[in-house]
Amino acid sequence: MSVLIARRLLLPALLAHAYAVSSHAADAKITTGPVVVTATRIEQSGFDLPASIDSLNKEQLQDGQLQVNLSESLVRIPGIVAQNRQNYAQDLQISSRGFGARSSFGVRGLRLYADGIPATMPDGQGQVSHFDLGSAARVEVMRGPFSALYGNSSGGVIALFSEDGAPGATVEPSLAVGSYGTERLAAKVSGDTGAVNYVLNGARFRTDGYRDHSAATRETLNAKLKWKLAADTGLTFIANSMEMPDVQDPLGLDRASYDANPRQATATAYTFNTRKSSSQQQLGLVLEKKVGAGDTATVSLYRGHRDAIQYQAIPTATQAPAGHPGGVIDLKRDYWGIDARWTHRADLGGRPLTLTGGLSYDDLDEERKGFQNFIGAQTGILGALRRNEDNRIHSFDQYLQAQWEPSAAWLLMAGARHSAVKVSSKDKYIAGTNLDDSGSVDFAATTPVLGATWRVDPAFNLYTTLGKGFETPTMNELSYLPGGGAGLNLGLKAAKSTSLEVGVKALLGSATRVTAAAFNTRTRDEIVTASNSGGRATFQNVEGTSRKGLEISLDSDLGNNLALALAYTALNATYNEAFRSCRATGCTPATSVLIAAGNRMPGIPATSLYGELAWKHPASGFSAAVEVRSVSKVFVDDENSDAAAAYTLGNLRAGFEQKSAGWKLKEFLRIDNIGNKQYAGSVIVNDGNARFFESAPGRNYLLGVTASYGF
Numbered sequence: 001m002s003v004l005i006a007r008r009l010l011l012p013a014l015l016a017h018a019y020a021v022s023s024h025a026a027d028a029k030i031t032t033g034p035v036v037v038t039a040t041r042i043e044q045s046g047f048d049l050p051a052s053i054d055s056l057n058k059e060q061l062q063d064g065q066l067q068v069n070l071s072e073s074l075v076r077i078p079g080i081v082a083q084n085r086q087n088y089a090q091d092l093q094i095s096s097r098g099f100g101a102r103s104s105f106g107v108r109g110l111r112l113y114a115d116g117i118p119a120t121m122p123d124g125q126g127q128v129s130h131f132d133l134g135s136a137a138r139v140e141v142m143r144g145p146f147s148a149l150y151g152n153s154s155g156g157v158i159a160l161f162s163e164d165g166a167p168g169a170t171v172e173p174s175l176a177v178g179s180y181g182t183e184r185l186a187a188k189v190s191g192d193t194g195a196v197n198y199v200l201n202g203a204r205f206r207t208d209g210y211r212d213h214s215a216a217t218r219e220t221l222n223a224k225l226k227w228k229l230a231a232d233t234g235l236t237f238i239a240n241s242m243e244m245p246d247v248q249d250p251l252g253l254d255r256a257s258y259d260a261n262p263r264q265a266t267a268t269a270y271t272f273n274t275r276k277s278s279s280q281q282q283l284g285l286v287l288e289k290k291v292g293a294g295d296t297a298t299v300s301l302y303r304g305h306r307d308a309i310q311y312q313a314i315p316t317a318t319q320a321p322a323g324h325p326g327g328v329i330d331l332k333r334d335y336w337g338i339d340a341r342w343t344h345r346a347d348l349g350g351r352p353l354t355l356t357g358g359l360s361y362d363d364l365d366e367e368r369k370g371f372q373n374f375i376g377a378q379t380g381i382l383g384a385l386r387r388n389e390d391n392r393i394h395s396f397d398q399y400l401q402a403q404w405e406p407s408a409a410w411l412l413m414a415g416a417r418h419s420a421v422k423v424s425s426k427d428k429y430i431a432g433t434n435l436d437d438s439g440s441v442d443f444a445a446t447t448p449v450l451g452a453t454w455r456v457d458p459a460f461n462l463y464t465t466l467g468k469g470f471e472t473p474t475m476n477e478l479s480y481l482p483g484g485g486a487g488l489n490l491g492l493k494a495a496k497s498t499s500l501e502v503g504v505k506a507l508l509g510s511a512t513r514v515t516a517a518a519f520n521t522r523t524r525d526e527i528v529t530a531s532n533s534g535g536r537a538t539f540q541n542v543e544g545t546s547r548k549g550l551e552i553s554l555d556s557d558l559g560n561n562l563a564l565a566l567a568y569t570a571l572n573a574t575y576n577e578a579f580r581s582c583r584a585t586g587c588t589p590a591t592s593v594l595i596a597a598g599n600r601m602p603g604i605p606a607t608s609l610y611g612e613l614a615w616k617h618p619a620s621g622f623s624a625a626v627e628v629r630s631v632s633k634v635f636v637d638d639e640n641s642d643a644a645a646a647y648t649l650g651n652l653r654a655g656f657e658q659k660s661a662g663w664k665l666k667e668f669l670r671i672d673n674i675g676n677k678q679y680a681g682s683v684i685v686n687d688g689n690a691r692f693f694e695s696a697p698g699r700n701y702l703l704g705v706t707a708s709y710g711f
Helices: 003-025 058-062 145-150 255-260 267-271
Strands: 052-057 080-083 093-096 111-114 136-143 156-162 168-178 182-192 196-207 216-230 233-248 275-291 295-311 328-348 351-371 385-407 410-427 439-457 460-471 495-508 512-533 536-559 562-575 579-581 593-595 607-616 623-631 647-660 663-672 680-683 693-695 700-710
Touching: 052 058, 052 512, 058 136, 093 156, 136 145, 145 156, 145 410, 145 439, 145 460, 145 495, 255 693, 512 579, 536 579
Parallel strands: 111 156
Antiparallel strands: 052 136, 080 093, 136 156, 168 182, 168 700, 182 196, 196 216, 216 233, 233 275, 275 295, 295 328, 328 351, 351 385, 385 410, 410 439, 439 460, 460 495, 495 512, 512 536, 536 562, 562 607, 579 593, 607 623, 623 647, 647 663, 663 700, 680 693
8 A cells, every 4th residue: 555545545544433432432441551751851651742652661572582683572663664684793774764774784863772871873873782672671762753852863763771670689590592593591680679779681692693604692781770869869870781702794695696595695705704793881870860849950971882893795806906995894982971951840821831951962982994804815804904093973962842731632842952963083094195084074953843732532632743853974974985085975964854744642442552643754965875886885965855654553452361463654765856876896977877766765665564463361371472574575776676575474472471489480482484485684775796685584483481589
């Protein structure tokens, strides 16, 4: 079904049905859904807010899951595409309403947070490999205009919140094993002594990988301690660590190789032993103090360090020119930041008013080196130095939000954020014809947002939101000049967007909650691929793009211990203007490829659907669920020359739970892709070697057990 048909037919029908039923729900028990904080920075039910925001709870994140990848649970959220690439050297592909889809590694175009600590650097590049799902209480996901109140690259916001310990003390070991040598061993200790609340979770994950040359190991440690310093003052300490040594990278497959054997690695992955090692350690402090009856001050401070060294499959001849930075990327990143905000609750005209204002500063110092990935005839080893620079990116933001309820029927929200991002680079590799390529560039924008909710009745809300956003180039996108020259691409501009959203949130009776949102986002100076050859991608701005879509979600208690969940997305993301792009070494304007206006943006499915039917037997502790996921075809490049085929998958899971004398045991079995379908789970957008396809596993299983004991 097209976005246009969905908007004209499905949404009005849904509104009419919701309104008809809601009049009977006002006297029933109304469950408006979980409390969220991401949209307003204060605890509040998301049902009344003029924003698309959902929350995944602890059970959805952990029960019957491996607890390693956000892609396991984000399938429940409309508007979000989270692809497990079966390649831990490149992290997940996550996009929100199409923002972030072009990223070939890491997370791009979204703001990521773990317990208030940014996992997105000041330039907009983020990582989720350190997100600890085993100790998570919830994950909040916000899409649409209000995401811009978090600053640069806010196509959406994903925020993880660690759980609090229960009274007393609890010890919880767990083990999961599955196909392709997959293992996860974890141990969690949590508790509450009255003065101190704590949770500490350590986990070790390893896999041989579905594809050849895709083995990975990840070790994580996450800790959160909360002290009640006084009746009105609390201090939270957060620490986490992540180690991923020598994670193999199988690279993408071209069409012929993917069709012939989807489990194989590309031949050059063996030639250069493509792999990545990364580690991260970070600390954070959050101080919250209530000042009087209506004011709260919150200060967050964090500091961290991340190392990454990646061996790429770049031919030795390609690295010969003096300006080429080599086939090994070596990054050392030190980062820190502070966020201070004040929340004031009062009345305006006798009606509730909440004001939140704050300042945010984030700083990244990066040491970036490049080396050849060969010595003589031997490849896949650290060779001669070819790049050495110190980069600094810092951002300074000021923000203000207001929420006012002028009457019982209306809720108004408004906000604005001013962001200033500065990128500077000091070149330390000056040799022969490789001259000094130092430089700097500044970006700044003010992003206002305005939204309103009309409470038609207690079970039926209509809302609309309008806002602006912006997205700076990341350091990786600035690092290479089109045409193969040395130096930074300082002419690249920030993309700026305008978004309009209208939606409905309704309770159908007392046991069904439905939300629907239609949106239209237009972007100027969209950052797109300028060239992709010789192992290097460069970027340019194009005049404009359009993202039009519809999101629908439904959660329902069907009775008889049955529960139904649905999430549907339709998204039409296209280029509004034609532009040219290079795909081969030595490309000239005459040999470049014309990208036609109206082409679909790659990496973004036009439709996706997730459905789950779950049943739980209250007496025995047995539960079972059927999951269905359907995704339309995904174009692989700007030319729309090929596409990963559409697919529909079925998954099964079953769980058991027993309680006895302080012990709780939980076991589960899940079988994914029960139809054993061959499909590409993700694509590498605009790959210069046409190695677009990253194949996903056939039928596979996972078996797990968790034991917890409370003292």
